Amino acid sequence: MSELTLLIQRAAEGDREAFNAAFAAIREELRSVAIRRLRADTRTTLSPTMLVNETWLKLADGGVHAENRAHFFRIAAQAMRQVWIDRQRSRAAELERIR
16 A cells, blocks of 8 residues: 555544645645646636645645545545636626626
């Protein structure tokens, strides 16, 4: 069993340090996902680092109960998508308020 899998299992049991370590282990992969997502949105104010950090905050707040590395990554990617959508909605609401 890999070290990351063990961290994920400990995180699922509520170990906050293990969660932080697991997230740090996939941080660069998530940053690559963020770069690809944001490249398509030329008007965004989010940087890849901001998107990854906001994703971490979202996951840390709700807890993560993943079974393995792939599941942990899917949960993180889904949270990232939600953060991006929330930012898009906020931006659209702001533009509507200005009009």
